[in-house]
Amino acid sequence: MKILAVAEQRQGKWNPLTWETLVAAQQLAEKTSAELCAVLAGSDIAGLGEELSARRVSEVLLLDHPLLESYTADGFTIALRGLVEQSSPDLVLLPHTYQVRDFAPKLAASMGKGFVGDCVGYRWEADRLVLTRQMFQGRANADVTFAGPPPWVASFQAGAFRPDQVARRESGQAPVRKIDVDLKPEQIRTRPLETFREARQAVDLTEAPIIVSVGRGIKEQANIALAEKLAKLVGGELAASRPICDEGWLPMDRQIGSSGQTVAPKLYLALGISGAIQHVVGMKGSRTVVAVNKDRNAPIFEIADYGIVGDLFEIVPALIAQLENPQP
Amino acid sequence: MKIVVCIKQVPARDAPLAIAEDKIWIRESDIGFEMNEPDGYALEEALRLKESRGGEVVVASLGPERAKQTIKEALAKGADRAIHVVDPGFYRLDPLASARSLAAVIQKESPDLILTGLQSDDHGFGQTGVLLAERLGLPHSTIIMQIEISDGKLKLKRELEAGWFQWVEMPLPAVLSIQSGINKPRYATLKGIMAAKKKPIESVERASLGLPDEPTQTIERIFVPQKTKHTEFLDGSPKEVAAALIEKLRHEARVLS
Ligand SMILES: Cc1cc2nc3c(=O)[nH]c(=O)nc-3n(C[C@H](O)[C@H](O)[C@H](O)COP(=O)(O)OP(=O)(O)OC[C@H]3O[C@@H](n4cnc5c(N)ncnc54)[C@H](O)[C@@H]3O)c2cc1C
Ligand SMILES: Nc1ncnc2c1ncn2[C@@H]1O[C@H](COP(=O)(O)O)[C@@H](O)[C@H]1O
Numbered sequence: 001m002k003i004l005a006v007a008e009q010r011q012g013k014w015n016p017l018t019w020e021t022l023v024a025a026q027q028l029a030e031k032t033s034a035e036l037c038a039v040l041a042g043s044d045i046a047g048l049g050e051e052l053s054a055r056r057v058s059e060v061l062l063l064d065h066p067l068l069e070s071y072t073a074d075g076f077t078i079a080l081r082g083l084v085e086q087s088s089p090d091l092v093l094l095p096h097t098y099q100v101r102d103f104a105p106k107l108a109a110s111m112g113k114g115f116v117g118d119c120v121g122y123r124w125e126a127d128r129l130v131l132t133r134q135m136f137q138g139r140a141n142a143d144v145t146f147a148g149p150p151p152w153v154a155s156f157q158a159g160a161f162r163p164d165q166v167a168r169r170e171s172g173q174a175p176v177r178k179i180d181v182d183l184k185p186e187q188i189r190t191r192p193l194e195t196f197r198e199a200r201q202a203v204d205l206t207e208a209p210i211i212v213s214v215g216r217g218i219k220e221q222a223n224i225a226l227a228e229k230l231a232k233l234v235g236g237e238l239a240a241s242r243p244i245c246d247e248g249w250l251p252m253d254r255q256i257g258s259s260g261q262t263v264a265p266k267l268y269l270a271l272g273i274s275g276a277i278q279h280v281v282g283m284k285g286s287r288t289v290v291a292v293n294k295d296r297n298a299p300i301f302e303i304a305d306y307g308i309v310g311d312l313f314e315i316v317p318a319l320i321a322q323l324e325n326p327q328p
Numbered sequence: 329m330k331i332v333v334c335i336k337q338v339p340a341r342d343a344p345l346a347i348a349e350d351k352i353w354i355r356e357s358d359i360g361f362e363m364n365e366p367d368g369y370a371l372e373e374a375l376r377l378k379e380s381r382g383g384e385v386v387v388a389s390l391g392p393e394r395a396k397q398t399i400k401e402a403l404a405k406g407a408d409r410a411i412h413v414v415d416p417g418f419y420r421l422d423p424l425a426s427a428r429s430l431a432a433v434i435q436k437e438s439p440d441l442i443l444t445g446l447q448s449d450d451h452g453f454g455q456t457g458v459l460l461a462e463r464l465g466l467p468h469s470t471i472i473m474q475i476e477i478s479d480g481k482l483k484l485k486r487e488l489e490a491g492w493f494q495w496v497e498m499p500l501p502a503v504l505s506i507q508s509g510i511n512k513p514r515y516a517t518l519k520g521i522m523a524a525k526k527k528p529i530e531s532v533e534r535a536s537l538g539l540p541d542e543p544t545q546t547i548e549r550i551f552v553p554q555k556t557k558h559t560e561f562l563d564g565s566p567k568e569v570a571a572a573l574i575e576k577l578r579h580e581a582r583v584l585s
Contacts, residue, residue: 015489073458073468098489102470105423105455109462114424114544117454135452135550136354139345143548147422189467193495195488210583234584246509252491259487267583288581290573291559297345297552306576307559308569318570326574 001034002089005057006080008097009040009048010071017095019163021156024122025093026056026167031124037061037087038174041079043069046176053174056167060174061087065181070192073103079181080107086179089151091129096155098258108153116144116154118277133157137276138299158258158281202253203237210236210267213256213283214244217272217293217312221249226316227271233323239263241273257282271312275300292316329383329440329500331374333407334430334460335367337391337398338450351549353419356394363398366445370506372513373475374443375406381477384408386437390429392416396529403524404516410527411437415534419451422543427459432537435464441482442503446471457505467498470505 005025008015022038029036038052041063052060063079076099084092084107092107094100096118108115119131120141131144131154146152205211212231218224224238231238238254245255256263257279264285271292273279276299283289284303291304292312301307308315339345343359363371374385387402387410389395399410411433418426434442442464444457461468473493474485477500484496487507516524560576562569577584 098471098487101454102458102468105458106462106468108544109424109427109459112544114422115455116545118452130548133452135450136339136345137341137449137452139552140347140354140550141553142352142550145546145548147543147546189498190469191497193497195492195494197491198493242509255491258489260491262490267577267581288577288583290577295342301559302553302555302557304557304559305581306573307561308573309561309563310566310569314566315570318566319573322567322570322574 001032001091002087003029003034003036004039004061004084004087004089004092005036006092006094006100007038007040007052008095008099009042009045010099012048014048015095015097015099016163017097017156017158019166020158020161021093021095022055022057023161023163023165024156028091028122028124028129034090037089039063039080039083041068041076043067049176050173053176054168055174056169057174060176062176062178063181064178065183067183067185067188068181071099072188072190072192073106074188074190075183076103077107077110078183078187081110082182083179084111084151092151092153094153094155096157100155104153104155111151113148113151113153114146116146116152118157119144119154120157120160134277137274139297157277159277159284198252202251205237205239205254205256205261205263208237208263209265210234210269211239211256211263211265211283211286212236212269212271213239213241213273214250214271215241215273215279216243218244221247223313224249226313226320230269230316230320230323233320234267234269236265236267236269241279270300270304271316273300274298275302329377329381330386330437331377331383331441331443332386332388332434332437332439333367333371333374333402334442334444334456335371335387335389335398335402336364336445336448336450337361337389337395338364338448341449345552347550347552351551352547353550361394361398363401364445364448366447366506366508368513369508369510370443370445371402371405371407372511373506374441375514376511377441377475377477378406383440386411386439388430388434389413390415390426390534391418399529400524401516403527403529404520405514406520408527410529412529412531413534413537414531418534422545423451423453423455424459424544425539425541427456427463428539429534429537430456431460431463432539433532434460440501442466442501444503444505446505446507457503461503464503466501466503468503468505469496469498471507472504473507473510475504
């Protein structure tokens, strides 16, 4: 068996999910005695290739081409597909980043293959790969297998593997090989322009020791005041899940999650937040997580230290009352 | 301009989840269904483009008979007509087979623009839009937060991680996957609901499309995940749990003074 693990960089900086996928690939390679090659696409990436070659992989393959400097779905698909056709791996593993979700389905489909995206784990069972991915917003999991012959393409969700478990080589470095990329400007139909951030962040939630965060369970904009009052009493900052910011009930710079801020306060109070992975990646480093949710099966309880199953409109006023007027 | 919007009907967000006997879908009795959230944003975007540039908005939906209800909602909000690819066993299809089915009916329309949601709330494949583009031979972009059109060209604001964005340009026709929050979707008006009754819904049996059936991937079973973390659940009246929580945060976790 042969596995390609695709790393990701932008403007010379690693996407940290790279290491999680490499861990998944290393562990699977060990289990199946497979050959593992790390792959990186970009322009002028020899230095990053060196870094990869210190990890436990049999080879580092670089798709190094001026037209791969900025990500495009066409460019990355053509380059990776060329490599897959040349090196015939059984499995291509990628980190489930915003970039990967933009091209991996296309890469697989262009070869008539399937892409199993956003997996949270895998099992090697009776000589076949069983992938687990979430459905129904994390309320259920599905075991998924590939049908038909390889190559198979899959990606892993943020947090599915621990990046600090990446195995380094005991000595020396893996060979680094530059792969010929056959890519012409006219094959790329999209033109990436500048990257930017919206107006400067007014609040820096990363410094807040306590965060009270509201989700769609808060129901209406007027009810935010309730959470705000609680935040004041505990000396915390107010934050929110995406739908609350989408509605404009709180400004974007208070959004926690993959598209917003990543925080690690000592206390994170999640009120009426379901715990979708895109939210959880932004707060799972919190020391203590408290979740108030009326649904006992809400995924937020998977990462909560203290859980209260109940109506936040009963629980939060009770918390406020208790803080204002402590009663034994 | 002619815009096709792909709309999926999904179980309502707050519907209780019970796994069906076949272990690959959920029990549909007693639950409500609704329009997949980002698809509502995609529809709104299509309606606004039509209002500013003229043209037609066509809804494409693959699903069982019940999906008609969501299709009608889209027509009531202002879409002009719909194509319903009917398949009671739609949930058995892998993403490529779903995309092939939708692509087959969309191709006949030769639209200028195809919009999908970013991700479905039920299967959550997050890939149908990209697959449609591949099947139709069109360029695409995903996680779109703004669409501008000038001189037959698209200028798109694409979301990147951690609060970053990027502008991307591409020619029309194209396929775009729309992210929730791009706009403020409208509600259907009574007038819209009345008008929708006369709008055409073309039903096409998926089986009649004559598409290859071999899947590229198979859902073996779905299950409720085992909790791996030990959460301490606090029970009692609101007053009791409030007191217990504050006590624990102060003296056990020591995160509150
Ligand atoms: C590419 C991408 C990027 C994303 N980025 C982000 C991001 O950065 N941040 C983010 O947060 N999300 C992000 N999302 C969205 C994410 O997938 C979820 O849709 C979102 O986090 C859900 O928000 P929520 O938990 O507030 O709402 P819901 O999922 O609707 O959950 C509401 C919860 O409130 C509970 N509830 C309802 N009423 C009450 C009550 N009275 N008392 C107690 N509990 C109640 C319900 O049981 C439910 O669990 C992203 C999605 C995608 C696809
Ligand atoms: N059965 C379907 N009918 C219509 N549109 C669909 C269907 N499945 C997926 N889509 C579209 O593709 C998007 C992404 O879905 P998914 O790939 O399942 O996450 C959805 O938001 C819809 O716009």
